[in-house]
Amino acid sequence: MNDIEKELEQIQTEAEMAEFHKNYLSKTGKLTMMMAGLKDLPASERAEAGKRYNELKRAIESQFFKKQASLRAKAVNEKLKNDPLIDITIPAIKKTQGSLHPITHLTRRVAEICSSMGFLVVDGNEVVTEFENFDAVNIPADHPARDMQDTFWLTNGKLLKTQTSALQHEILKKHGPVVSAIFPGRCYRNEATDASHEFSFFQCEGMMVGENISIANLIYVMKTILSQIFGREIEVRLRPGFFPFVEPGFELDGSCPFCGGKGCSVCKHSGWIELGGCGMIHENVLKMADVNPEQYQGFAFGFGLTRLAMMQYAINDVRLLNSGNLEFLRGIKR
Amino acid sequence: MKISVDWLREYVDLKDITAQQIADKLTQITCEVEEVVSLGRGLESVVVGKILTCDAHPQSDHLHLLTVDVGKKEPLHIVCGAPNARAGIVVAVATVGTVMPDGMEIVPAKIRGCESFGMCCSYAELGYKAEDEGIIELPLDTKIGLSITEVLPGLQDEIIDIDNKSLTNRPDLWGHYGIARELAVIFDRPLKPIDTALVHEYDKLPALNVKIEDNHCLSYGAIKMGNFGGVVSPDVMQNRLYKLGHNSHGFLVDLTNYVMFAFGNPLHAFDAQKVDKISVGTVKAGTEFTTLKDNVVTATKDMLFIKSNGQPIALAGVMGGKNSEITTETTDTVFEVATFDASNIRRTSVAVGIRSDASMRYEKALDPELNWLAVAEVLRLVRKYAPQVEVKSAFTRVVADNLPVMTREIVVTKKMLNSFTGVDFSGLDDMVERKLTGLGFQPKIDAEKIVVTVPSWRAWKDVTTPADVVEEIIRNYGYQNIQPVAPLVEIAPVPFTAVAKAKDTLKDLLAWKYAFSEVHTNIWYDTKTLKHLNLTAPSYATVANPFNKDDNQIRSSMLPSMLTVASLNK
Incomplete structure (x- = not known):
C-alpha cells in the first residue's frame, strides 16, 4: 500500500498518471486482478478479505483523483500565465438565467x-x-x-x-x-x-x-x-x-x-x-x-x-x- | 359598530353565555366580529366608603387628609386632591392592590410626607364615563364596603366590535335590539317584546303641522315636549354611550343617540322655539346651509332638507342645522323620528362629505316601522329620567304616498332548499320553523314548501328572493354542518386555447432560453420619465381620477416602463 502511495506522489505529468491508471486501476490492473483472486480463498476468509480489499481500492482511487485534479489545475494556471492570448484581468461574462413573474x-x-x-x-x-x-x-x-x-x-x-x-x-x-x-x-x-x-x-x-x-x-x-x-x-x-x-x-x-x-x-x-x-x-x-x-x-x-x-x-x-x-x-x- | 353585552341583556337573557361565545356565534352565523374588549376587569376591589374626617394637608394648599370608613375595623388614611372631598360624603375607594383601567396599581404611598392607603376615584378614573368633576359622590344610603361593581352595574362590560362592512345588507342590525334578536334565535332564548302602546296615550293632544313634499322622505314623525330645563343626563345613559365611544352632550342629545343605538333609527331633537310648520323637501339649488358642526353645505336640487316655514333647519338624514340646534337654554323640544330613501341619503352624504351615524344607517334602507319603537323608547326614558317633562303634542307621523313594499310573501320549495344547499332538510321542519319564527318570518311549512312573510325590518332591500330565505335557514343550520359533496357534472380536462399555449411558450422561451426576466409595471406612463427621456408615447386612454394627477395616460407602448426597469437594474 505504502509503495503504491509513494509511486503516486512522485508522478509529475498526465502521461505518468495514465500509466499509473493502467498498471493498477484498469481492467487488467494489479488491483483488479487481486479482486479476481479473492474467489480462490476459502469461504471463511473470503468476507474479511473482500472488506479489506474494498477499503484499499477506495483509498487508492481517492488519492488518484485528488492528484489528477491538482495536476490539471496546475496545467491550466501555467497556460493562463504563459499564453499571450489570455488576459485574466478581463471580467467574466455572467451566465444569467431569465425568470418568470x-x-x-x-x-x-x-x-x-x-x-x-x-x-x-x-x-x-x-x-x-x-x-x-x-x-x-x-x-x-x-x-x-x-x-x-x-x-x-x-x-x-x-x-x-x-x-x-x-x-x-x-x-x-x-x-x-x-x-x-x-x-x-x-x-x-x-x-x-x-x-x-x-x-x-x-x-x-x-x-x-x-x-x-x-x-x-x-x-x-x-x-x-x-x-x-x-x-x-x-x-x-x-x-x-x-x-x-x-x-x-x-x-x-x-x-x-x-x-x-x-x-x-x-x-x-x-x-x-x-x-x-x-x-x-x-x-x-x-x-x-x-x-x-x-x-x-x-x-x-x-x-x-x-x-x-x-x-x-x-x-x-x-x-x-x-x-x-x-x-x-x-x-x-x- | 360597537355593541355592549350589558345593554343586550336588557332585551335577551344571556345567562351562562360568555362574550366570546357571543362573538364566535355571531361570526359563524351573522356578521364579522373584529374584537371583544373587556371593561372594568379587576375593579372588584374598589369599594364604597364614607369620608369620616377631612383635614387640610400640612404641606399642601390643595390636598386633603382623609379618614375613610370602608367597612373594615380601622378606617383608611387617604391623601386626596379632589376639590369636592369633604366629610360625610359616600365615595368609591380603590383599595391597595387595585389595578386601575389605565394600568396604574394602587400601592401604599407617602404623599408630601403623609401616608396614603388607597384612592378616592372619579367616574373617568374608573372608565365609567368621560365627565370628570371630582370624585364620585354616591347616594348617602349606599352600603359601606360594597364593591363598586355592584353599585355601578354597567362598569363591568364587554364590548363587541363588529365590522361595519359585514352589516352592509342588514339594516336591522344597526342597533342593540337587532343584534339581540339574532342572539335570541342563535341561543334559542326569548326576545323581549317592545311595547309601543304608550305612544298612543298622547293621540288626543294637538297634532303638529308636518308635511312631506318629496317622496324621498318615506315617513316623518314628530312629537313636542316641554320643560326639559335642568334635566341632566342619567349616569346609566352616559355610561352606555361612553362605552360605545360617545361623550355626553346633555340629556336631549344623549337621549336621541341612546335610542338610535338601541333600535337603529336615527333621531333628531330641535329647539322647539326655532321650529314651526315642518315640511320635508328640497330647496333652491345653491342655497347655503350651516350644520350644527359648522360645515357649510351647498344644496343641490336633489338634497332633502327639513324645513321650518320653508327655511332649511336640517340636512335630512345626515345632520341637523346650526339654526335649530339644542342649547343649554333649550326647554322645549321637537323630536324627529323619520325614514328617508337610502340612495338619496347616500348621494347627499357623499356629495357633502359628511358621514354621520345617521347617514350610515339611513343608506342601508331602514324599516319605517322602526319609528314606533324609537318614539316609544323616547317616551319611556323621558318618563323615567325626566318625570317633570310635559308632552305637548301627539306623535304626528305622515308617510310618503309611494312607500316601498315593506312586507312580502316568499315561497321556497323544499326541493329548492335541498338542491341549493346540498343538505337534506327532511325531518328538520321544527328547527326551520323555530329559527324563522324567531327572526320574524312567520313561516308556514307543509310537505312541499315553506311560505314566509318577510318582517318589515328585513323586507325593503334585504330579503327579496327565495335564495335570501334559504340563507336565513342554512346559516342557522350552521355552515360547518354542511358536508362537502362532489358536483354531479361531467368532469373532463379542458385543453388550453392556442393563444394561451402560445403565450406560455413565448414566455418560457424568452425566460429559459434567452434569459429574459418577466416584469410587471404600471399601466400608465410616468410623465416625469417621458420628459426626462424626451419621449412622446401614444396614449391608449385617459384616467379621469388618476393616482397622481400628471400620470393619467394609459400606455399603449411598454417601452418607457421597460427603459425605467432597465435603468433601475443597471
Missing part, C-alpha cells in the same frame, strides 16, 4: 389544477364597461357596495376593472348556462399603497353553473382546489359575508397551509387564513345573462392571487411585485 408561476399552477378539473380558463380585459363591472353583477347605481371599491374611471366612461367578477356576465353569455370557468386577471383600485396594499393586484375568480350545483359542491370544489394549490390537505370554513353578486355570500377561510391549522405567525395563531369570498350566484346576475334561475344555479368564488403569491413566496412587501427589481424576481423559484 411569481404571479405567472402561480396563475399557471391554478390554471393547470382547474383545467384538469374541467374548468375553462378565460383571459379577460383590464378595461371594462361600468355595466360589466357593476350593474351586471348586481351592483346598481347608488349601491353602497360601489363605495367599497374605489374605481379608476377612464374619460371614455369605461373603467379599470375593480374585480375579476366583471367577467362573469360575458362568460355566462358566451359559454353558459352550464359552465365551469376560472378567470384570473389584474384588477385596479384607487387606494393608497403600502407594504400590504397595491392599487393593482391579481385575483382569480371562478364559477360553476348547472342544474343542481349546491353549497355542498362549492365547499367540495374549494377544498379540492386549495389542497392542490398548497400541496397539502386544506380544510375550508364558510362564514357569512356580503357580496352583491351572490346570495347567500360567504367569506372563505382555509386551514393554515403553513402550520396545518396548529397556529403560526402567518395565520396569526388562529389556525385559519382568509382566502377570499364566494357564494351562490345571485339570481339577478343569472337573469341579466339570460340564464333562467328557475332551472340553473351555481356558485362563484374569488381569491387574491397577489396575496397568495405573497404567502407562497414569503414576500413581505407587495410593492416588490411591480417594482421590476430583477434581483428579487430572479430569486423567486417555482
Whole structure:
C-alpha cells in the first residue's frame, strides 16, 4: 500500500498518471486482478478479505483523483500565465438565467389544477364597461357596495376593472348556462399603497353553473382546489359575508397551509387564513345573462392571487411585485 | 359598530353565555366580529366608603387628609386632591392592590410626607364615563364596603366590535335590539317584546303641522315636549354611550343617540322655539346651509332638507342645522323620528362629505316601522329620567304616498332548499320553523314548501328572493354542518386555447432560453420619465381620477416602463 502511495506522489505529468491508471486501476490492473483472486480463498476468509480489499481500492482511487485534479489545475494556471492570448484581468461574462413573474408561476399552477378539473380558463380585459363591472353583477347605481371599491374611471366612461367578477356576465353569455370557468386577471383600485396594499393586484375568480350545483359542491370544489394549490390537505370554513353578486355570500377561510391549522405567525395563531369570498350566484346576475334561475344555479368564488403569491413566496412587501427589481424576481423559484 | 353585552341583556337573557361565545356565534352565523374588549376587569376591589374626617394637608394648599370608613375595623388614611372631598360624603375607594383601567396599581404611598392607603376615584378614573368633576359622590344610603361593581352595574362590560362592512345588507342590525334578536334565535332564548302602546296615550293632544313634499322622505314623525330645563343626563345613559365611544352632550342629545343605538333609527331633537310648520323637501339649488358642526353645505336640487316655514333647519338624514340646534337654554323640544330613501341619503352624504351615524344607517334602507319603537323608547326614558317633562303634542307621523313594499310573501320549495344547499332538510321542519319564527318570518311549512312573510325590518332591500330565505335557514343550520359533496357534472380536462399555449411558450422561451426576466409595471406612463427621456408615447386612454394627477395616460407602448426597469437594474 505504502509503495503504491509513494509511486503516486512522485508522478509529475498526465502521461505518468495514465500509466499509473493502467498498471493498477484498469481492467487488467494489479488491483483488479487481486479482486479476481479473492474467489480462490476459502469461504471463511473470503468476507474479511473482500472488506479489506474494498477499503484499499477506495483509498487508492481517492488519492488518484485528488492528484489528477491538482495536476490539471496546475496545467491550466501555467497556460493562463504563459499564453499571450489570455488576459485574466478581463471580467467574466455572467451566465444569467431569465425568470418568470411569481404571479405567472402561480396563475399557471391554478390554471393547470382547474383545467384538469374541467374548468375553462378565460383571459379577460383590464378595461371594462361600468355595466360589466357593476350593474351586471348586481351592483346598481347608488349601491353602497360601489363605495367599497374605489374605481379608476377612464374619460371614455369605461373603467379599470375593480374585480375579476366583471367577467362573469360575458362568460355566462358566451359559454353558459352550464359552465365551469376560472378567470384570473389584474384588477385596479384607487387606494393608497403600502407594504400590504397595491392599487393593482391579481385575483382569480371562478364559477360553476348547472342544474343542481349546491353549497355542498362549492365547499367540495374549494377544498379540492386549495389542497392542490398548497400541496397539502386544506380544510375550508364558510362564514357569512356580503357580496352583491351572490346570495347567500360567504367569506372563505382555509386551514393554515403553513402550520396545518396548529397556529403560526402567518395565520396569526388562529389556525385559519382568509382566502377570499364566494357564494351562490345571485339570481339577478343569472337573469341579466339570460340564464333562467328557475332551472340553473351555481356558485362563484374569488381569491387574491397577489396575496397568495405573497404567502407562497414569503414576500413581505407587495410593492416588490411591480417594482421590476430583477434581483428579487430572479430569486423567486417555482 | 360597537355593541355592549350589558345593554343586550336588557332585551335577551344571556345567562351562562360568555362574550366570546357571543362573538364566535355571531361570526359563524351573522356578521364579522373584529374584537371583544373587556371593561372594568379587576375593579372588584374598589369599594364604597364614607369620608369620616377631612383635614387640610400640612404641606399642601390643595390636598386633603382623609379618614375613610370602608367597612373594615380601622378606617383608611387617604391623601386626596379632589376639590369636592369633604366629610360625610359616600365615595368609591380603590383599595391597595387595585389595578386601575389605565394600568396604574394602587400601592401604599407617602404623599408630601403623609401616608396614603388607597384612592378616592372619579367616574373617568374608573372608565365609567368621560365627565370628570371630582370624585364620585354616591347616594348617602349606599352600603359601606360594597364593591363598586355592584353599585355601578354597567362598569363591568364587554364590548363587541363588529365590522361595519359585514352589516352592509342588514339594516336591522344597526342597533342593540337587532343584534339581540339574532342572539335570541342563535341561543334559542326569548326576545323581549317592545311595547309601543304608550305612544298612543298622547293621540288626543294637538297634532303638529308636518308635511312631506318629496317622496324621498318615506315617513316623518314628530312629537313636542316641554320643560326639559335642568334635566341632566342619567349616569346609566352616559355610561352606555361612553362605552360605545360617545361623550355626553346633555340629556336631549344623549337621549336621541341612546335610542338610535338601541333600535337603529336615527333621531333628531330641535329647539322647539326655532321650529314651526315642518315640511320635508328640497330647496333652491345653491342655497347655503350651516350644520350644527359648522360645515357649510351647498344644496343641490336633489338634497332633502327639513324645513321650518320653508327655511332649511336640517340636512335630512345626515345632520341637523346650526339654526335649530339644542342649547343649554333649550326647554322645549321637537323630536324627529323619520325614514328617508337610502340612495338619496347616500348621494347627499357623499356629495357633502359628511358621514354621520345617521347617514350610515339611513343608506342601508331602514324599516319605517322602526319609528314606533324609537318614539316609544323616547317616551319611556323621558318618563323615567325626566318625570317633570310635559308632552305637548301627539306623535304626528305622515308617510310618503309611494312607500316601498315593506312586507312580502316568499315561497321556497323544499326541493329548492335541498338542491341549493346540498343538505337534506327532511325531518328538520321544527328547527326551520323555530329559527324563522324567531327572526320574524312567520313561516308556514307543509310537505312541499315553506311560505314566509318577510318582517318589515328585513323586507325593503334585504330579503327579496327565495335564495335570501334559504340563507336565513342554512346559516342557522350552521355552515360547518354542511358536508362537502362532489358536483354531479361531467368532469373532463379542458385543453388550453392556442393563444394561451402560445403565450406560455413565448414566455418560457424568452425566460429559459434567452434569459429574459418577466416584469410587471404600471399601466400608465410616468410623465416625469417621458420628459426626462424626451419621449412622446401614444396614449391608449385617459384616467379621469388618476393616482397622481400628471400620470393619467394609459400606455399603449411598454417601452418607457421597460427603459425605467432597465435603468433601475443597471
